[in-house]
Amino acid sequence: AEARLARRRTRREVPYAAAPTRAAAAGEPEDALLHGEANRALRSAVARLPGRCPQLMGALLSPRDLTYREIAGELGISQGSLGPVRSRCLGCLRRMLAAEVEAPGPRGRER
Template identity: 75%
Template sequence: MSPDPVMSPSRPCLLVESLRPLVAAEADAEAQDGALESADLEQDVWVRLLERLDAGGPPRDAGAWVRGAVRDAARTARLRALRERSFGDEQVPEPLGREDCPERAVLAAERHRAIHAAVARTPGPCPRLLTALLSPSDPTYREIAGQLGISQGSLGPMRSRCLGCLRRMLAAEVAAPGLRGKER
């Protein structure tokens, strides 16, 4: 049996041209609900095909591969859309039950306690400055400078030094997260 000239790895242009109508039709079919753009799905499939050709050659059953790749791209796009939030002017409501969840309340209290304990251990004028910055009354720089008896212009550089010190302290206490997924 002679090899199919369309599926020949040495002729990817023929493969792309032969699959173009199928990719467009499958992408249009998946994007029917209006939540997805068919052009985005097509682009994702073409990138996957190029990666496939580069890694190991063309798929054996190109039609089945295209249908699966389009469905996978659509599923990924829908999941991504569920996680995305708008940065518009409207307020994004908190997830239901967030304030009623005792685990979250305990974790938030523990996080605040750890931060305030680390702030207290910072050197020099940093504890007073960071405590003022963390105040629930949300004071302005002018109010903080007046409270600490320093110029408003020196507040920014001092804040940067203190936050850097706090960051280094907390990084030393918290283990770095391990790698997730496949290592390359």
């Protein structure tokens, strides 16, 4: 049963395209500029989140790739509460960014 499940899962899973590296982004100035703008917009939105969300999201976005245990120790909260707090923070961030980005009009046209 486990083998069948693994076979089914591999048929459905589609690998992500390789993420552009800094070296690849350095070759294309437009890509580097767009990547930088996206990072600045994300960091700006994270900074405007309420409560301890900015610290938590900053730790999750950290290039140090911290574990939940390390993040909990750094923020001084229990490891079990990280998931629910992260979920609420991502919900706030999602609503905030959705309000900033206008939805396309009918048939995909911009308004």
